[in-house]
Amino acid sequence: MKTIQELEEIRKKTLDTINVRKDRSGTRIVVGMATCGIAAGARPVLLAIMDEIKKHDLSDVVVAQTGCIGMCRLEPIVEVYRPGEEKVTYVKVNPSKAIRIVNEHIMKGKVVEGYTIGAESK
Amino acid sequence: MEMYRSHVMICRGTGCTSSNSEQIAKNFEEEIKKHGLEKEVVVERTGCFGLCALGPVVIVYPEASFYSLVKPEDVEEIVKEHLVKGRVVKRLLYAESVEENKLKALEEVDFFKKQVRVALRNCGVINPENIDEYIAFDGYKALEKVLTEMTPAEVIDTVKKSGLRGRGGAGFPTGMKWDFASRSVNDQKYVLCNADEGDPGAFMDRSVLEGDPHSILEAMTIAGYAIGAGQGYIYCRAEYPIAVKRLGIAIGQARQYGLLGDNIMGTGFKFDIELRLGAGAFVCGEETALMASIEGQRGMPRPRPPFPANKGLFAKPTILNNVETYANIPVIFNKGPEWFASMGTEKSKGTKVFALGGKINNTGLVEIPMGTTLREVIYEIGGGCPNGKKFKAVQTGGPSGGCIPEEHLDTPIDYESLASLGSIIGSGGMIVMDEDNCMVDIARFFMDFIVDESCGKCTPCREGTKRMLEILERITEGKGEEEDIEKLENLAMNIKNSALCGLGQTAPNPVLSTIKYFRNEYEAHIKEKRCPAGVCNELLNYMIMADKCKGCGICAKNCPQQCISGQPKTPYTIDSSKCIKCGVCMSKCPFKAITRK
Numbered sequence: 001m002k003t004i005q006e007l008e009e010i011r012k013k014t015l016d017t018i019n020v021r022k023d024r025s026g027t028r029i030v031v032g033m034a035t036c037g038i039a040a041g042a043r044p045v046l047l048a049i050m051d052e053i054k055k056h057d058l059s060d061v062v063v064a065q066t067g068c069i070g071m072c073r074l075e076p077i078v079e080v081y082r083p084g085e086e087k088v089t090y091v092k093v094n095p096s097k098a099i100r101i102v103n104e105h106i107m108k109g110k111v112v113e114g115y116t117i118g119a120e121s122k
Numbered sequence: 123m124e125m126y127r128s129h130v131m132i133c134r135g136t137g138c139t140s141s142n143s144e145q146i147a148k149n150f151e152e153e154i155k156k157h158g159l160e161k162e163v164v165v166e167r168t169g170c171f172g173l174c175a176l177g178p179v180v181i182v183y184p185e186a187s188f189y190s191l192v193k194p195e196d197v198e199e200i201v202k203e204h205l206v207k208g209r210v211v212k213r214l215l216y217a218e219s220v221e222e223n224k225l226k227a228l229e230e231v232d233f234f235k236k237q238v239r240v241a242l243r244n245c246g247v248i249n250p251e252n253i254d255e256y257i258a259f260d261g262y263k264a265l266e267k268v269l270t271e272m273t274p275a276e277v278i279d280t281v282k283k284s285g286l287r288g289r290g291g292a293g294f295p296t297g298m299k300w301d302f303a304s305r306s307v308n309d310q311k312y313v314l315c316n317a318d319e320g321d322p323g324a325f326m327d328r329s330v331l332e333g334d335p336h337s338i339l340e341a342m343t344i345a346g347y348a349i350g351a352g353q354g355y356i357y358c359r360a361e362y363p364i365a366v367k368r369l370g371i372a373i374g375q376a377r378q379y380g381l382l383g384d385n386i387m388g389t390g391f392k393f394d395i396e397l398r399l400g401a402g403a404f405v406c407g408e409e410t411a412l413m414a415s416i417e418g419q420r421g422m423p424r425p426r427p428p429f430p431a432n433k434g435l436f437a438k439p440t441i442l443n444n445v446e447t448y449a450n451i452p453v454i455f456n457k458g459p460e461w462f463a464s465m466g467t468e469k470s471k472g473t474k475v476f477a478l479g480g481k482i483n484n485t486g487l488v489e490i491p492m493g494t495t496l497r498e499v500i501y502e503i504g505g506g507c508p509n510g511k512k513f514k515a516v517q518t519g520g521p522s523g524g525c526i527p528e529e530h531l532d533t534p535i536d537y538e539s540l541a542s543l544g545s546i547i548g549s550g551g552m553i554v555m556d557e558d559n560c561m562v563d564i565a566r567f568f569m570d571f572i573v574d575e576s577c578g579k580c581t582p583c584r585e586g587t588k589r590m591l592e593i594l595e596r597i598t599e600g601k602g603e604e605e606d607i608e609k610l611e612n613l614a615m616n617i618k619n620s621a622l623c624g625l626g627q628t629a630p631n632p633v634l635s636t637i638k639y640f641r642n643e644y645e646a647h648i649k650e651k652r653c654p655a656g657v658c659n660e661l662l663n664y665m666i667m668a669d670k671c672k673g674c675g676i677c678a679k680n681c682p683q684q685c686i687s688g689q690p691k692t693p694y695t696i697d698s699s700k701c702i703k704c705g706v707c708m709s710k711c712p713f714k715a716i717t718r719k
Contacts, residue, residue, distance in 0.1 A: 001379070001380025001383070001385060001387075001388065002379045002380050002381070002387070003387065003388050004266055004270070004387050004388070007257060007262060007266065007379075007387070010254050010257050010258075011257050011258050011260075011261075011263075013254075014254040014255060014257060014258035015258040015259070016125070017124065017125050017126065018129065018248070018255055018258055019258075020127075020128075020129060020183045020184040021129055021131065021183045021247050022247060022259070028184070031208075032208075033206070033207050033208040034207055034208070034209070035207070038206075038207070046127070046162070047161070047162070050125060050127055050162065053125065054125040062127075062184040063127040063184075064127070064128075064184045064185060064208070065127075065128075065205075065207070065208025066208045067207060067208050067209045
């Protein structure tokens with residue numbers, strides 16, 4: 001028999017994993033996954049982001065893919081959309097940068113300026 | 123559960139399953155594995171999304187891309203393009219969901235825009251065979267609240283306050299039904315669920331059972347607590363194999379989690395549910411016949427009183443509610459009765475699911491707030507009649523309901539207003555008819571159904587409906603007599619007033635409503651021996667149009683009666699006295715020179 005506490009735990013744990021089907025109000029992390037992105041190593045980046053989200057048990061964060069944004073030389077590109085904030089575009093991301101982005105930007109709301117497209121073009 | 127970035131939801135309701143959605147699901151799993159995505163993407167089999175006309179339907183989250191009419195061979199492309207590269211496969215998207223090359227949110231699509239999914243909240247969203255997913259979207263939360271914070275009287279009061287009325291047809295206030303049963307004193311009481319959906323063209327309950335079986339179990343357990351019952355039965359027709367299978371799985375999972383059984387959630391409350399399968403008799407949807415059938419007797423109604431709330435199943439106090447009624451219960455407790463009562467009209471609260479069928483573009487399942495007009499449902503959600511045909515009538519409520527013509531389309535849908543038009547909401551079947559449908563033929567169809575399904579216990583239904591059918595058949599065969607309409611009306615009133623159960627009492631409705639609104643069609647059949655819609659075969663004549671006939675003789679060669687004659691290269695003629703109206707000549711003519719009038 002499951003107690004009420006156990007049911008609540010199941011509810012929370014499962015909701016984290018299936019919430020992408022209902023709630024689209026949370027943060028969205030979009031990874032460029034066209035041929036250029038994949039060739040530049042977008043898949044390990046994507047996996048690193050997912051691992052990190054799972055590790056920290058982050059709910060209402062959605063990881064999505066998108067096609068070619070047109071700046072193939074800057075791939076892998078990761079865009080972060082947070083409700084009520086401007087989109088932030090990170091370029092030349094690798095798994096370790098991705099982990100930092102999740103830890104600082106997604107969890108603490110602090111944009112990792114050094115990795116953004118603005119820093120790159122300077 | 124594992125965390126996945128993308129969820130591929132594949133409809134495994136009856137509609138999509140019959141167009142091969144299981145193969146599609148298997149192909150997805152295979153392709154995903156082939157591309158090494160099995161840690162990122164999960165394939166879930168789910169319930170009905172509602173847009174059955176465009177099945178098989180696949181929705182890919184997080185984008186909520188709505189793929190329609192998917193074939194197993196399309197899967198490779200979706201996986202390669204969408205799941206690997208993140209490029210939505212536009213050619214397979216439901217056309218309505220794309221605007222200016224951008225994907226619209228599902229809620230913005232015309233078909234979904236006016237809908238409010240309460241009873242169908244989880245259909246197409248969760249995997250119905252996984253109790254955890256039901257729990258995640260507030261499943262069993264209402265039961266928890268009821269068992270730990272509320273008294274049975276408060277539970278009944280909440281249902282009363284919500285204004286919920288029975289969704290099976292009669293529209294009896296649910297809270298009142300529970301109240302009556304709770305006041306009956308007995309050591310054993312029963313909670314029943316009527317899942318014997320039998321109206322032709324109706325599949326609301328099937329979709330709820332297939333897509334969200336746990337919501338029914340939760341609601342029945344709440345009902346058990348409210349009236350003091352320890353045992354529930356779901357009476358489901360055996361023709362719903364997927365629903366039966368998923369209910370079985372759900373009951374097993376609920377028992378395992380202690381959500382059914384001797385000590386539910388550790389509160390000491392005891393309740394269990396068993397499945398009973400019906401053999402597909404329409405009359406077993408009637409409450410007293412249903413109970414007789416569960417008891418193992420022949421499914422026949424008995425007079426009331428005594429009402430089931432006092433003497434029901436095995437002569438114990440019993441409540442019986444329809445599937446959709448139950449599906450609303452957990453939400454009423456989670457969101458509050460005031461929330462539920464804020465939707466709908468003064469006397470009809472909440473939402474209602476309708477199964478749209480017949481001559482309509484978007485065949486499928488829709489859930490709308492009560493008070494939405496028929497026009498909104500048929501045109502804005504249903505997309506109107508296909509092929510530019512003109513709308514003629516909508517049949518609501520199945521064999522117990524009636525036909526509503528164009529001039530009443532702006533009527534808001536609620537129990538009272540449809541009844542005032544001579545129809546009923548019924549369980550929610552909505553069959554749309556266009557100019558090609560003959561209303562006399564429709565009335566004959568429903569009467570034929572009733573004659574088949576009448577149990578034979580009471581004379582008015584057994585004999586009366588048979589006589590009505592004979593008259594209708596006569597009219598459609600061109601042998602109608604002047605006084606037939608009056609005879610039909612007379613029989614109808616007698617059957618309505620004297621039949622034993624709801625089946626007989628409402629059986630004349632399709633005939634009465636078509637006479638009321640389409641009397642001219644009856645008269646055309648009877649007086650002019652003509653079927654204006656061109657449906658009734660005996661009233662049609664095949665003719666060759668001399669100006670189009672090239673005299674090839676193909677029709678004459680194919681005519682089984684050899685009643686077409688003529689000389690090559692001159693127009694042929696049909697001898698109507700020998701013609702058996704088989705239509706072969708018409709289908710064989712290469713010049714479309716044969717008409718049927």
